[in-house]
Amino acid sequence: MSVARVEVSGCMIECVEGDITAQPDLEAIVNAANAQLMPGGGVAGAIHRAAGPGLAEECRPLAPIRPGQAVITSGYRLPNRYVIHCLGPVYGVDEPAADLLASCYRNGLRLAEERGIASVGFPAISTGIFGYPLEEAAQVAIRTVVEAAPKLQAVKRVRFVLWGEEAFRVHASVLHEVAGPTA
Numbered sequence: 001m002s003v004a005r006v007e008v009s010g011c012m013i014e015c016v017e018g019d020i021t022a023q024p025d026l027e028a029i030v031n032a033a034n035a036q037l038m039p040g041g042g043v044a045g046a047i048h049r050a051a052g053p054g055l056a057e058e059c060r061p062l063a064p065i066r067p068g069q070a071v072i073t074s075g076y077r078l079p080n081r082y083v084i085h086c087l088g089p090v091y092g093v094d095e096p097a098a099d100l101l102a103s104c105y106r107n108g109l110r111l112a113e114e115r116g117i118a119s120v121g122f123p124a125i126s127t128g129i130f131g132y133p134l135e136e137a138a139q140v141a142i143r144t145v146v147e148a149a150p151k152l153q154a155v156k157r158v159r160f161v162l163w164g165e166e167a168f169r170v171h172a173s174v175l176h177e178v179a180g181p182t183a
Contacts, residue, residue: 001104002165004172006179009150012157013142017168019138020123020161024079028072029121029161030108032128033085037071038062042128043163047083049074055083067094068103072111082117084108088126091133098140101126105144112155119157124167134167138174146179 005014020029020043037059039048048055054076062071062085070086086104089097103116104125112120122141126132145158160175162168 002168004175006155008146008179014159015171017162022108023121026080026119026121028082028084029080030133031083031085032123032125033087033153036066039086042125049117051078068100070107084111088130096183101140102144109148116154121159121161123183134170138171142174
């Protein structure tokens with residue numbers, strides 16, 4: 001498995017190529033949600049299928065959410081205790097896109113901190129059907145997490161779980177560029 005990691009202020013930031021629903025060592029994973037928090041395509045569909053119908057039931061009263069917002073639920077049949085649902089911006093529609101995308105990561109980390117969650121896995125939010133260019137999204141995501149790391153008390157591991165070799169390569173390169181040499 002491809003892995004890139006760097007420690008920033010006591011927080012391990014990692015990039016791995018893999019399936020976000022198969023991260024048993026993480027306490028929480030992040031869903032690249034739709035506004036209604038319902039099953040759909042991509043990451044949301046995969047997470048809902050793996051978690052089972054209880055996830056959609058818990059999500060229903062929490063919706064709708066706006067771009068940049070995040071809410072937290074239980075993980076149900078996932079190997080993770082929690083799912084943090086973030087609505088990323090639709091590229092070219094929801095503006096300012098970079099600020100809204102950064103808010104997803106900040107709000108996801110804030111919810112993790114509030115619950116005392118030590119490890120969280122993020123997908124490449126908004127890079128699928130929402131059309132955010134991969135390189136730009138990786139820059140926003142990794143810069144936001146690196147900037148947040150010194151303030152994190154509970155969160156000690158942030159993993160970017162990336163679908164496909166290209167997504168991994170781009171994120172690993174940005175991690176190296178932003179945070180220094182990776183292990």
